[in-house]
Amino acid sequence: MTHPAVVAEVTTRLAAAGIGPARAEARWLVQHVVAEGSAASPQPGWTDRLEALVRRRQAHEPLQLLLGSWPFRGVELLLEPGVFLPRPETEVVAGLAVEYAAAAGTGAVVAEPCTGSGAIAASLLAEVPGVTVHATDIDPRAVDLARRNLGRVDGANRFAVHHGDLLDPLPHGLRGHLDLLVANPPYLPAADADHLDAEVAGHDPAAALFGGEVGHEVVDRLLVLAMTWLRPAGVVVLELDTRLAAAALTTAAGVGFATAELVRDLAGRQRALVARVPATAEAVGCTRDAGTVHHRAGAGS
Ligand SMILES: C[S@@+](CC[C@H](N)C(=O)[O-])C[C@H]1O[C@@H](n2cnc3c(N)ncnc32)[C@H](O)[C@@H]1O
Known part of the structure; x- marks a missing residue:
């Protein structure tokens, strides 16, 4: 699946869980996991790590905690x-x-x-x-x-x-x-x-x-x-x-x-x-x- 397709699927799941800015948050999560590797080739197992983060966000764990840091x-x-x-x-x-x-x-x-x-x-x-x-x-x-x-x-x-x-x-x-x-x-x-x-x-x-x-x-x-x-x-x-x-x-x-x-x-x-x-x-x-x-x-x- 391409990154835009993954973002679209995560957006749908977050919106269904009542997360307001679902598309923006989906992008953050996908970028976070993909950035662990390189843009051309994310690290192996990235879809599993993304799945774990999406489930935690669906359970309303704050996005800032999933990402571990946030700009102020x-x-x-x-952030912990x-x-x-x-x-x-x-x-x-x-x-x-x-x-x-x-x-x-x-x-x-x-x-x-x-x-x-x-x-x-x-x-x-x-x-x-x-x-x-x-x-x-x-x-x-x-x-x-x-x-x-x-x-x-x-x-x-x-x-x-x-x-x-x-x-x-x-x-x-x-x-x-x-x-x-x-x-x-x-x-x-x-x-x-x-x-x-x-x-x-x-x-x-x-x-x-x-x-x-x-x-x-x-x-x-x-x-x-x-x-x-x-x-x-x-x-x-x-x-x-x-x-x-x-x-x-x-x-x-x-x-x-x-x-x-x-x-x-x-x-x-x-x-x-x-x-x-x-x-x-x-x-x-x-x-x-x-x-x-x-x-x-x-x-x-
Ligand atoms: C609303 S949070 C603000 C945290 C941070 N200043 C910010 O704006 O993100 C309030 C903080 O005050 C701390 N706190 C509560 N009562 C306190 C007290 N009597 N003395 C010192 N810190 C206290 C809490 O542990 C918490 O970290």
Whole structure:
């Protein structure tokens, strides 16, 4: 059978299994197996290996896990079972992080709690010259994978991946000196567990998805932590549940940020919060005492 005929047959089978972009995924799978040999002569047994992958995809195992790696911005990330698979909307959050870290100048120091595969940290290392990134994750499988992904991007060891809760494992000397804190934390409400797609329910760990009963419990903790770990005029960038975005703005104002705004993802949903600490320590006190937080609700476009 020719490759186009194989792609057509796999497309039909994936579509019958309810896989949305069946043709595109069929092409990815066929190319993946054929690429193990040469274009002219795939390695012997390639049809058996393709058959195994098609069956796993028909059972709704995510395509990224079948391929073992996936592009995120400019970086090819290794991906493994048990670690959250990066989503396209997080590329917007990583882009904001790149922008603010670059604006901080050479030698910017960034914390990325909840790093998972290391997607956001890898983008920072690849795109911001001279940046140093401290990533953390509570799951040792994520810590291990992130270390490998960041090592592939950055030969100069400008990163550390710590195991532990949010910012707890960071060197204490960084407190009050971070230029940027960026995170895509778990933010779904617990009740969403009943409505997840098979790909998500079967493969993303619960600790990566659910923030608590409300959903934004970890987001709220990070906003409080950011106020003490960021330097004056430092910036926090957090991915959010779009349903809870307005509440996050209110929390940011209450915690004492000087400015806070929402940024939309490529689908037009309010997906990220960007908030800035007051420029001077004195201003932090003034802002809290006088309740004069500059609050630009709905500023995203
Ligand atoms: C939504 S995933 C995001 C992963 C990655 N940043 C990305 O965007 O693809 C959330 C990650 O946070 C981690 N996590 C959950 N609670 C945590 C905590 N208290 N401290 C550190 N990491 C945590 C999970 O293990 C998971 O890897």
